[in-house]
Every structure is written in structure tokens, then in C-alpha cells.
Amino acid sequence: MNFILHIWRQENPQDAGGFKTYTLDNVAADSSFLEMLDQLNEQLIQAGETAIVFDYDCREGICGACSLVINGYVHGKQQRTTTCQLYMREYADEKELWIEPWRASAFPVVQDLTVDRTAFDRIIQAGGFVEVSTGSAPEANTLLVDKHSADEAFNSATCIGCGACVAVCPNASASLFVAAKVGHLSYLPQGAITAKDRALKMTRAMFKEGFGVCSNHRHCQTQCPKSISVSNIALMNKLLSWS
Amino acid sequence: MLGSRPTFEPTGPLQDRWKKHLFDLSLIAPQNRAKHKIIVVGTGLAGASLSATLGEMGYQVSSFCFQDSPRRAHSIAAQGGINAAKNYRNDGDSVWRLFYDTIKGGDFRARESNVYRLAELSVNIIDQAVAQGVPFAREYSGYLANRSFGGAQVSRTFYARGQTGQQLLLGAYQAMSTQIAKGGVSHHSRSEMLEIIKVDGRARGIVVRDLVSGKISAHTADCVVLCTGGYGNAFYLSTNAKGCNASATWRAHKHGAYFANPSFTQIHPTCIPQSGEAQSKLTLMSESLRNDGRIWAPKNIKDCERDPSTIKEGERDYFLERLYPAFANLVPRDIASRAVKNICDEGRGVGAKIHGQCRGVYLDFADAIKRLGERAIREKYGNLFEMYQRITGDNPYRMPMKIYPAVHYTMGGLWVDYNLMTTIDGLFAGGEANFSDHGANRLGASALMQGLADGYFILPQTVANYLAKEEFDNIDKHSAVSEGLSRAKQRLNALQNAPKPKHSPDYFHQKLGFILWESCGMSREKAKLRQAVKEIKDLKNEFWHSVKVTGIDKEMNQTLERAGRVADFIELGHLMCVDALDREESCGCHARVEHLSKAGEAQRNDEDYAYVSSWESQDGGFILHKEFLSFEFIQPTIRNYR
Ligand SMILES: Cc1cc2nc3c(=O)[nH]c(=O)nc-3n(C[C@H](O)[C@H](O)[C@H](O)COP(=O)(O)OP(=O)(O)OC[C@H]3O[C@@H](n4cnc5c(N)ncnc54)[C@H](O)[C@@H]3O)c2cc1C
Ligand code: FES
Numbered sequence: 001m002n003f004i005l006h007i008w009r010q011e012n013p014q015d016a017g018g019f020k021t022y023t024l025d026n027v028a029a030d031s032s033f034l035e036m037l038d039q040l041n042e043q044l045i046q047a048g049e050t051a052i053v054f055d056y057d058c059r060e061g062i063c064g065a066c067s068l069v070i071n072g073y074v075h076g077k078q079q080r081t082t083t084c085q086l087y088m089r090e091y092a093d094e095k096e097l098w099i100e101p102w103r104a105s106a107f108p109v110v111q112d113l114t115v116d117r118t119a120f121d122r123i124i125q126a127g128g129f130v131e132v133s134t135g136s137a138p139e140a141n142t143l144l145v146d147k148h149s150a151d152e153a154f155n156s157a158t159c160i161g162c163g164a165c166v167a168v169c170p171n172a173s174a175s176l177f178v179a180a181k182v183g184h185l186s187y188l189p190q191g192a193i194t195a196k197d198r199a200l201k202m203t204r205a206m207f208k209e210g211f212g213v214c215s216n217h218r219h220c221q222t223q224c225p226k227s228i229s230v231s232n233i234a235l236m237n238k239l240l241s242w243s
Numbered sequence: 244m245l246g247s248r249p250t251f252e253p254t255g256p257l258q259d260r261w262k263k264h265l266f267d268l269s270l271i272a273p274q275n276r277a278k279h280k281i282i283v284v285g286t287g288l289a290g291a292s293l294s295a296t297l298g299e300m301g302y303q304v305s306s307f308c309f310q311d312s313p314r315r316a317h318s319i320a321a322q323g324g325i326n327a328a329k330n331y332r333n334d335g336d337s338v339w340r341l342f343y344d345t346i347k348g349g350d351f352r353a354r355e356s357n358v359y360r361l362a363e364l365s366v367n368i369i370d371q372a373v374a375q376g377v378p379f380a381r382e383y384s385g386y387l388a389n390r391s392f393g394g395a396q397v398s399r400t401f402y403a404r405g406q407t408g409q410q411l412l413l414g415a416y417q418a419m420s421t422q423i424a425k426g427g428v429s430h431h432s433r434s435e436m437l438e439i440i441k442v443d444g445r446a447r448g449i450v451v452r453d454l455v456s457g458k459i460s461a462h463t464a465d466c467v468v469l470c471t472g473g474y475g476n477a478f479y480l481s482t483n484a485k486g487c488n489a490s491a492t493w494r495a496h497k498h499g500a501y502f503a504n505p506s507f508t509q510i511h512p513t514c515i516p517q518s519g520e521a522q523s524k525l526t527l528m529s530e531s532l533r534n535d536g537r538i539w540a541p542k543n544i545k546d547c548e549r550d551p552s553t554i555k556e557g558e559r560d561y562f563l564e565r566l567y568p569a570f571a572n573l574v575p576r577d578i579a580s581r582a583v584k585n586i587c588d589e590g591r592g593v594g595a596k597i598h599g600q601c602r603g604v605y606l607d608f609a610d611a612i613k614r615l616g617e618r619a620i621r622e623k624y625g626n627l628f629e630m631y632q633r634i635t636g637d638n639p640y641r642m643p644m645k646i647y648p649a650v651h652y653t654m655g656g657l658w659v660d661y662n663l664m665t666t667i668d669g670l671f672a673g674g675e676a677n678f679s680d681h682g683a684n685r686l687g688a689s690a691l692m693q694g695l696a697d698g699y700f701i702l703p704q705t706v707a708n709y710l711a712k713e714e715f716d717n718i719d720k721h722s723a724v725s726e727g728l729s730r731a732k733q734r735l736n737a738l739q740n741a742p743k744p745k746h747s748p749d750y751f752h753q754k755l756g757f758i759l760w761e762s763c764g765m766s767r768e769k770a771k772l773r774q775a776v777k778e779i780k781d782l783k784n785e786f787w788h789s790v791k792v793t794g795i796d797k798e799m800n801q802t803l804e805r806a807g808r809v810a811d812f813i814e815l816g817h818l819m820c821v822d823a824l825d826r827e828e829s830c831g832c833h834a835r836v837e838h839l840s841k842a843g844e845a846q847r848n849d850e851d852y853a854y855v856s857s858w859e860s861q862d863g864g865f866i867l868h869k870e871f872l873s874f875e876f877i878q879p880t881i882r883n884y885r
Contacts, residue, residue, distance in 0.1 A: 012798065030518040030636070038523055038749070041802075045747040050794035051802045055311060057484040059524045062409055063315040081633070089636055110455055111799045114311075118432065121312050125424040129417035130376045134296040134699050135367070137374035141331065144385030154378040154403060157410060161314055190376045 001027045001088060005040065007052055008100040013108045013116075019098070033076065033086040034059060034066060037099075054113040059084040061225065064160030067167070068113060069100040074168040074223045082162065082225040102167035106174070106210040117163050119209035120177060127201035128181040130191045149187045156183035158226045165220035165228075171212030176220040178202045179232035182239065199239040245501070245857055245870040251661040252356040257342075257876055261360040264661070268704055269711035276301035279710050280464040282449055284436050284491055286313030288408070288691055289674025290470030291415035292698030294430075298422030300703060305462055306419070307434045307451060309486055309804075314416045317472055317484040318694065321408025322529055324392055324400035325691040327365040332389055336397040338362045343877060344395065345689060348575075349654070349682020350831035350847060351879040352504070352855070354872060356661060361680050364696040369401055371699055375414040379403050393530055393687025394573050400688045405529060405626055411691055415698070435804065436491045437731040439467065439498050439670065442723045445713070446495075446670035450731045454804065457797040459731050461724045465715045466669040468702060469495060470694075473653035473675035475508065477812040477819065478764070479756025481650035482514060482527040488808040489815050492657050492676050500665040501857040501868060503658035503678035505815065506823035509685055509832050510765050512579035514649035515634055516594050516603035525649040526634060529627055530687060533572045535611040535620065536644070538563050538583070540591045540604045547593050551605055551643050562586055562604075566843075570884045577684055577765075577832050578884055580648035581843065584765045587647070594645045598757070607643035648765060652690060654681040654832070655822075658857040658870070662705035663697060666859075669713070671706060673697035678855065683831025735796055737787065738806045744791035748805040751786045752812065755779065759816050763823050768836040772824045779817045786813060818858055821865055828852045849879050 002025040010017025024040050031039070034056050041051040057065040066083040070076040071094070076086045091097065099113065107115040145153075159180035166174050182199045185191025191198070207213075214233055221230045244250060253260040253267075271279065279302050283294045286308040294306040308316060328341040341362035346353060373379065373387070379401050380388040392400035403410040422428040433454040440448035440461060448463035474489035475481040496502045513528045539559045541547050546554055562582055564571040574582075586592060587602050594603030612620050617640060621628070628639045635645070657665045657672040659679055664671050674694040681689065718724065762775035786809070794800040829838040829845035830852070838846045854869040 028519050028521065031521060032523070035521060035523050039521060042747055042749065045791055045793050045802060048793055050800075053799045053801055057310055057315055057486045058317070058320045059485055060320060060526050062406065063310070063317075063319050063484060064312075065310060065315050085633055087634070087636070114799065117311060121314075121420065121423075121430075121432075124417060125420040129421045130374070131421055132371070132374040132418075133299055134292075134371060134418075134703070137367075137370040140329070140370045140373040141386055143373060145381055146385050147381050147383050150378055150381040150385075153376070154380075154410075157378050157403075157413065158406060160319075160409075161312065184378065185376050188376050188378065190374055 001029060001092065003027060004096045006096065006098045007113070009052065009112050010109050012111060017109065027088050029087070029089040029092065031088045032059065032084060033070070033088065034084050036088055052113060053111045056084055061085045062160060064162035067102050067115065067162055067164070069102065069167060071098050074164045075225055079222065080225055080227055082160070102163055104166045104172035104211070106172060107163060107166060117161070119211070120161050120163065120174070122209060123174065123178060123202055123205045124181065126205035127198040128185070130185060130194070143189060145188055153184050153187035156180045156187065156228060156232050159228050160226060162225065164223050164225060166211060168219040168223040169212065170217055171215045173214045174206050174211040175214035175233050175236070176224065176228055176230065178206050179236040180228045182236045183232035186235065186239065196239050196242055199236050203236070203240060245658065245666070246868050248666060249660070250354070250870065252354065253661070257355065257359045260356050261363060265704060268708035271707050271711050273301055277303060279303065280305065281706060282462060282464040282467045283307070283470060284449065284468070285316065285470035285472060285674070285676070286416070286419070287316035287318035287470060287472055287674055288412055288415055288694035289676070289698040291316070291412065291419045292695050293468060293470060293673060293702050294428050295415060295418035295422055296699055296703045297706070298419070298425070298427030301427065304422070304428040305464065306428055306430045307436060308432055309435045309454060311432050313419060313430060313432065314413060316412060317487050318412045318691070319409045320484060321691055322405045322527065323531070324390065324402035324407045324688040325368070325411065326392070326399050326686070326688040327369045327401060327692065328362055328399060329366055329369060331387060332398045334397045336399050340397065341365060341399065345680065345686060346682070346877050347880070347882070348686040349684055350845070350882065351682065351849065351853065351874065352830055352872065353680055353682035355874060355876055357679050360701070361693055361696050364700045365692050367700060368692060368695045372411055372414050375418060377403065377410045377414040394575055395686070408691060411695065415695070437494065437734070437807070438727045439495050440723050440727040441498055441667065442718050442721050445668045447718050448724065448727070450727045452731070455799055457800065459728060461728055463718055463724065465710055466671065466706060468671040468673060468706065469657065469676050470673045470698065471676045473656065474812070474815055475650045475653050477755065477816050478650040478759050479752045480517065480522065480525050482511065482525050485524055488811070490808050490811045492672070493811040493815050495657060495665065495667065495670060497860055498667065500667045500670055501658040501859050502655070502818060503855050503857045504655035504683070504822065505819045505858065506763060506826065507654035507683050507832055508650060508819070509576065509652040509654060510580045510648045511651035512576055512583060512648045513606065513646045515631065516645050516647035517597050518595050518635070520597060526630070527649070527651065528631065528644070528646065532606060532624060532627060535623070536572065536606040536608050537561055537610060538572050538604055538606050540586045540593065544590045547591060547601060551593070560591070567884050574884045577834070581765050581834060583646070583648055602647045603645035604647070605643035606646045608639060609643070612640065652685055654678065654683065654685055658855065662708065663702055664705065664709065669709060671702060673702050683833055734807070735803065738790060738803060738810065739792045739796060741788055741790045743789045745789040747791055748802060748809045751782060751790060752805070752809045754782055755809070755813055755816050758782070759819065763819050766834045766836050767823045769824065772820045775820045776817060776824070779813060779820065783813045783817070786810060818865055822856055822858065825856060825867060826852055844883065847881065853879070
């Protein structure tokens with residue numbers, strides 16, 4: 001396959017940045033999307049040009065590092081999929097691709113296609129945990145958790161912190177990210193004790209970082225690679241109204 | 244003993260060793276802890292759990308990772324589960340059995356005291372994780388669920404669907420976040436350790452490159468702990484995350500830390516085969532697939548290109564069932580991997596041709612679907628089948644999957660004593676970065692256990708013991724600091740200014756990977772290893788002569804990052820081959836063709852090789868130091884799976 005690629009290049013957060021166009025030929029249908037970019041980078045290095053910077057690590061949809069907007073779609077047009085799990089055969093019908101970073105003021109562009117998502121770390125630091133000193137935990141099976149709650153907690157806990165929910169939200173809200181953690185921990189007895197406090201602290205941190213308020217578009221749920229449900233946001237709002 | 248260096252292994256009854264040792268370790272009183280600064284490199288299970296625990300105890304911790312968040316460390320990708328000797332299923336499990344299985348699984352190349360301690364601590368890990376809110380799978384009654392994993396005869400594996408590593412890491416990351424918020428831990432993401440700083444023979448700091456600004460800075464402390472993961476990516480293609488690298492441990496090695504058992508690398512049988520030569524990584528398919536899938540290859544080479552559904556029963560070779568009737572498709576990882584390789588070497592492989600050979604065999608669920616129904620298979624393996632289909636474009640409900648072995652884990656790592664301290668005083672290593680517990684072969688679901696045992700329970704105590712015994716003065720103005728900085732800068736400079744820049748770092752990495760895979764992979768032999776050593780030496784010269792790094796070093800430059808990592812992998816690759824050459828036996832993952840029985844079983848040589856090979860770097864060469872292992876509690880036996 002051959003492609004015309006319009007790729008966002010930006011030297012640093014201050015730079016205005018813009019699309020630059022490249023052509024890339026002989027892309028294998030079985031290449032992953034990121035391998036296609038590797039191939040382009042090899043071509044750039046050969047030509048003596050600076051390679052395009054983009055985030056990745058696991059390349060199997062679990063670390064949450066990869067983060068591209070492709071032809072306007074966050075993580076590409078396929079649902080329940082991270083960018084690294086996209087394969088070029090899905091783009092067999094396309095000739096041109098526009099590739100951009102996440103767009104949100106709380107996620108400033110670092111360089112080219114990478115953004116700064118440390119705001120997510122700070123939100124977790126504000127309260128996204130159960131405090132328990134190492135070594136002080138009781139025997140695990142003294143704490144029973146009904147299977148339904150355990151499953152619900154797990155579903156919320158699968159959030160990979162990629163930030164797609166923010167990138168797709170018209171209001172750049174991080175509500176789904178925050179609510180996923182609030183949900184995960186409050187479904188479990190271990191986390192329920194501090195549930196309200198956690199919801200409040202994390203929400204405050206979210207606003208402080210400059211994320212918007214949830215505006216009920218629900219694009220986040222549709223585009224979330226892990227299908228985290230907006231029902232977590234409802235749960236969070238309930239906790240907030242109590243606190 | 245390692246030469247004249249004690250291992251500090253306690254003596255006496257195995258069950259009492261760790262308790263006795265804990266009592267003998269020196270302590271630091273709570274009010275004195277804040278005076279000590281500790282550097283922890285890495286935020287995987289080992290690093291994050293350690294930083295969280297040290298922070299909570301009151302030390303000043305500085306932690307580092309190269310990803311943009313500590314939560315993205317490679318541990319996140321572990322799927323299957325974590326072992327613990329809870330014996331919740333009443334199926335005869337015990338600390339002793341887990342200890343026994345781990346020693347035996349490691350083919351008698353690990354230390355009994357360490358492994359027993361690991362088995363003992365396994366139960367505390369589960370308690371800790373549950374209290375943090377790790378959502379392990381549960382029964383309807385509310386109790387924790389378990390499964391049997393990797394051929395174990397007991398159900399001791401705890402799991403959170405296929406994402407156990409993710410959930411355990413988030414637990415540790417959240418615990419670490421608590422401490423960051425409280426100020427005990429200061430964390431640095433997108434930071435890569437380039438050098439170690441040693442003063443008067445003791446590790447006192449590291450040199451770090453800020454991967455965003457390119458700034459090089461020195462960080463000093465009273466001691467340094469490396470929890471920087473394994474080196475499977477030396478092979479270029481592996482199931483590890485792309486960023487996994489050996490630079491931190493290798494830099495430490497170059498400054499005096501011995502590297503142990505470098506050739507012990509685990510190859511996992513069920514991975515999705517390579518689709519082309521431009522592929523960047525391989526994906527693991529859970530081992531559990533072998534419970535219901537049948538592995539086969541065509542009997543005749545001419546059938547290899549045929550549609551598998553048209554190949555009749557009589558034309559298929561279910562080779563694991565044929566060779567190992569007792570265990571059949573469930574033989575251990577190394578045996579399955581080698582059998583698959585042999586079939587492909589005979590030319591009976593299927594799928595894409597890579598370097599002139601089809602590298603794949605079928606993993607077929609047709610019988611299981613017939614027997615149990617598609618629905619049951621979907622329930623059990625639905626997510627794996629979906630992943631397979633997503634990557635390959637093939638539907639495994641209709642067509643057999645194709646699988647091929649891939650590099651997965653490295654048992655080797657920095658040599659550490661019972662306190663997990665390396666041969667450099669004040670430099671510790673935890674998690675996959677050390678060599679300590681898995682011998683020549685790791686059992687499934689044991690790496691997560693080891694990382695967390697090291698981080699939550701062992702290192703916090705042994706590091707304190709070290710700090711309590713030593714005196715530390717301020718070294719910020721010491722010449723070792725400026726020397727470390729200039730070493731790092733010189734190296735970056737050399738990487739960017741090769742005399743005849745021609746090839747990207749990946750070009751060299753792929754070449755190295757190919758050499759290692761062919762000579763130091765699933766089967767090894769003297770002549771090939773010797774040839775590989777020569778080729779790697781040439782590759783090293785070629786690399787420094789013609790590596791091409793574009794862009795500048797004052798900004799994010801992933802090409803430069805890769806170049807530095809590849810340079811280290813090349814040197815480590817050399818040592819892997821040297822180690823494999825030295826070990827004139829087969830054991831665990833290490834299959835020397837010269838030492839396999841007629842039936843293909845590994846022939847261990849306990850008389851001459853029951854040692855940990857521990858290598859020192861000197862003047863571009865390597866010196867071997869042996870730590871002889873003694874087995875007081877378990878008599879070494881020969882594995883037999885026929
Ligand atoms: C696909 C897959 C599945 C697996 N499944 C299982 C399983 O089911 N059960 C099991 O027990 N084990 C499993 N394993 C093995 C297990 O996941 C790893 O061995 C373990 O997670 C390693 O943890 P760690 O803390 O030692 O290192 P890692 O998690 O690899 O963390 C390394 C850390 O070091 C940092 N780092 C590295 N180099 C530098 C540097 N130079 N400068 C700064 N920071 C650096 C990284 O940023 C990272 O934070 C699996 C492995 C793979 C590849
Ligand atoms: S690279 Fe890890 S989720 Fe995509």
C-alpha cells in the first residue's frame with residue numbers, strides 16, 4: 001500500500017506547529033499503524049531528517065502510551081482499540097491519512113505527536129488510592145467481596161490512562177478517567193470507606209489541572225479503548241452530591 | 244560464596260532463615276530515616292512497590308522511569324497471574340511445594356535460601372494487593388479465585404482476568420502516588436539513567452538524561468536500587484514492551500557489578516508468528532490456550548502451503564502428542580518451544596517466510612469446538628481469539644491459529660547476594676533486573692511474585708541494614724559526579740557523530756537480534772556461538788563507525804535513545820554468547836545441542852556446572868566468577884516429561 005501522510009510536527013510546546021506531508025510506499029497490510037510510522041521514520045533517518053516523535057511502549061493495547069488522532073478519530077476509527085492495535089489492512093481503502101496528537105489544553109503538546117499527560121498522575125496523587133501501609137494487610141480472604149462488585153470494580157479498573165476520553169470530549173473533560181478510578185475503588189469494601197472524599201479530591205484536582213466539566217456527550221465511552229462505561233460518571237456524581 | 248564475596252545466606256533450618264536474617268539486620272529509627280536519600284530506578288512492580296514502601300517508612304526517595312508515567316512500566320503487560328502458596332484450594336499446596344516447584348522448574352540453578360524466602364513472602368503479597376483494592380477474580384461466595392497455570396499441579400495462581408500485571412502495577416503505582424503526594428517520593432518520568440556514580444567503591448548516584456529537554460543531570464544519594472526490568476529486547480523481537488532495555492544494568496555492570504547467567508533467557512512457545520521482516524514486536528498468546536488447542540504441523544513439506552482445513556487427519560503430525568504422550572500439548576515452555584523450532588527447521592513450518600523459513604505451526608481448536616461447542620470456547624478464550632484475529636486478520640474459530648515461540652523473559656541479570664545487593668556496595672537490584680530466583684527457567688506467574696516480594700518486603704529491610712552500617716558524607720562536589728556527567732555526554736556525542744553515519748539504530752538492533760536468535764536462542768552449539776561472538780564484535784565496530792542518529796540532543800530524540808540502548812544490547816549480546824559457550828551442559832532454557840539426549844532431553848551436568856556464572860567486565864573482555872550452589876534440602880533430579 002502507498003500513502004500520503006499529513007503529520008503534525010511541532011518542535012516544542014511554544015512552537016505553533018503544523019502539518020507536514022510525506023509519502024510512504026510499500027506499506028505491508030499486516031503492519032501495525034505504529035510500524036507504518038517506524039517505516040516512515042527509517043525513511044526520514046536515511047534522508048538525514050529528524051524522526052517524528054510519538055509515544056508507545058507495550059504495543060499491545062495495555063500500557064496506554066500510544067495516543068494518535070487519525071483522520072479525526074481518537075485512536076483511529078475502530079472501536080475498543082488503541083492506536084498500537086490498529087493494522088494497516090484497516091486503511092486499505094484510504095490514500096491519505098492525517099495524524100495528530102491529543103488536543104486539550106491540560107495535555108500540552110511536548111513535541112510532534114507526544115503530549116504531556118502528567119496531569120493524570122497528579123489527579124491520582126490527589127486521592128486515587130486506598131492507603132494501606134506495607135505489611136499491615138490482613139489475611140486476604142478475611143475480606144469477602146461479592147462477585148458482582150468485584151467484576152464491576154474490575155471493569156472500571158481496566159482504564160489504561162491513555163487520555164482518549166479527554167481528547168474526544170468537546171469540553172476536554174477528564175470525567176471518565178476520574179470516574180473510572182472512583183468507581184473501581186468504591187465498588188470494593190476496601191475503598192468504599194473513603195469513597196466520597198476520594199471523588200471530591202480527584203474532581204477538584206481535575207478542575208485545577210484545567211480539564212473541563214462533563215457535558216454529557218458520551219463520546220468518551222464510545223471511543224474508550226477499554227469501553228469504560230459512563231455509568232461510572234453517574235456513580236461519581238452521586239458520591240459528589242453526598243459530599 | 245562468590246570468590247571471596249559472601250552471599251550472606253543465613254544457615255540453619257530453611258523455614259527460619261529469613262526470620263533469623265531479619266532479626267540480625269540493622270535498623271534505622273523512624274526519626275533518622277528522613278536523613279537518608281535513596282534512588283530507585285524503575286517503576287515496574289519491583290520499583291513502584293519499593294518506592295511506595297520506602298517513602299512510607301520515612302526515607303527520601305527519588306524514583307525514575309523512561310515512560311511518561313510510572314504506571315506504564317512493562318509490568319503492566321503481564322497477563323496470566325501471580326502465584327502464592329495460600330493453599331486456598333486445599334490441593335496440597337504449601338510454601339514448601341512452591342519452593343520445591345520453583346527450584347525444580349529452574350532446573351537446580353537457583354539458591355535454595357532465596358527461593359524459599361520468595362515462596363514464604365508470596366502469601367503476604369496477595370494480602371497487600373487485596374487491601375489496596377486490586378480486583379482479583381472471585382468466586383460467587385466472595386472468596387478469591389485461583390487457577391492452575393503453566394502446567395502446575397496445584398491451583399495457586401491469582402489473577403485479574405487477563406490483566407493481572409496491570410492491576411498489580413496500578414496497586415503499586417497508587418501506593419507510590421500516595422507517597423508522592425506526601426512528599427516522601429519525588430518522581431521523575433521521561434528520565435533515562437545513563438551512568439552510575441561511584442565514590443570510594445560505593446554506588447552514590449546516577450546520571451540521568453531528561454528525555455524531553457535532553458538535559459543531563461547528576462542525582463546523588465546514599466544508595467541506588469535498580470529495578471529496571473529484563474533484557475529480552477536484546478533479541479530485537481520479543482514480547483517485551485518496545486522500550487525495555489538493559490542500559491541501566493549494563494552501565495552498572497561496566498562499573499563493576501557482575502552480570503549473572505546472561506544466557507538464561509526464556510522463550511515462550513505460544514506467540515503470534517512474525518508476519519514480515521519489518522515487524523517491531525511479538526505478541527504473547529496466553530499459555531492457557533494449550534489446555535484445549537492441539538498443536539500440529541503437516542507431515543509432508545509439500546502440504547505446508549495448503550489450506551489447513553483441507554489437510555486430512557492422517558496427513559497431520561501432532562508432534563507434541565507423538566513425542567511426549569504423557570504431557571502432550573502441556574509440556575513445559577522450553578520443551579514445547581524447542582519441538583516447534585525443530586519442526587520448522589525440518590521445513591515443515593507454515594505461514595509467512597522469514598529469512599527464508601516458514602516459522603509457524605498450527606494450534607487447532609477444531610476438536611475442542613466439536614467437543615465443547617463454540618460457545619464454551621468463546622467463553623474461555625474469547626478475548627484471546629479476538630486479539631489473535633485483530634492482529635492477524637484470521638478467524639481462529641474457522642481456521643487453526645498459527646503460533647511460534649518468542650523471547651519472553653530473562654532469568655539472568657545483575658548478580659545479587661541474599662540482601663539483593665550487587666557486587667558494587669550500595670547498589671541493589673530487584674525484579675527482573677536481578678538474577679536471583681528463577682535459575683535456568685522461570686515458572687509461569689512467578690515474575691510478578693518475585694518483583695513484589697523484592698519491592699514490598701525484602702529490599703526495604705536490606706537497604707535499611709546497609710544504610711545503618713555505613714557513613715555518608717555529601718558528595719555533590721566530588722569529582723566522581725563531574726566525571727559521570729562527562730562520561731555520559733561523551734557517549735551521547737559519539738553516538739551522534741559516528742565517522743561514517745549510514746544506518747539507523749534499528750538496523751543494527753535487527754542484525755543483533757538475528758544473530759542472537761539463531762545462535763543463542765532455543766538451541767545453542769559451540770561452533771555457532773563462536774561464530775556469533777565474532778559477528779557481534781564486528782557489529783559493534785560497524786555500529787560505532789556508522790550509526791546514524793538524526794535530530795539534536797537538546798530535545799526529544801527517540802533515535803538517540805534507541806542508539807544508546809542498542810549499543811548496550813550489542814555488548815550484552817556478546818556476553819550472552821560467551822556465557823552460553825562456557826556452560827557445557829543443557830539445563831532449563833539453555834539447550835546445548837552437544838548435551839541433549841537422543842530423545843532431545845536436556846542433560847544437566849551437576850558435577851561441573853552447578854554454579855551461577857557471574858561475569859566481570861575487564862578491558863573489553865569478561866572474567867568468570869563462579870558461585871557454587873549447594874542443595875541441602877532438595878536432591879537434584881532429572882526432569883523427564885516423556
Ligand atoms: C507479555 C508478557 C506477559 C507476562 N505475563 C506474566 C505473568 O502472567 N505472570 C508473571 O509472573 N510474569 C509475567 N511476565 C513477566 C513479568 O511481567 C516481568 O518479569 C515483570 O513485570 C518485570 O517487572 P520489573 O518491575 O522487574 O520491571 P519492569 O516492569 O520491566 O519495569 C522496568 C522499569 O524500569 C524503568 N527503566 C528501565 N530502564 C531504565 C533506565 N535506563 N532509566 C530509567 N528507567 C528505566 C522503566 O521505565 C520501568 O519503569 C510477563 C511478561 C511479558 C513480556
Ligand atoms: S503502546 Fe501500549 S497501549 Fe499502545
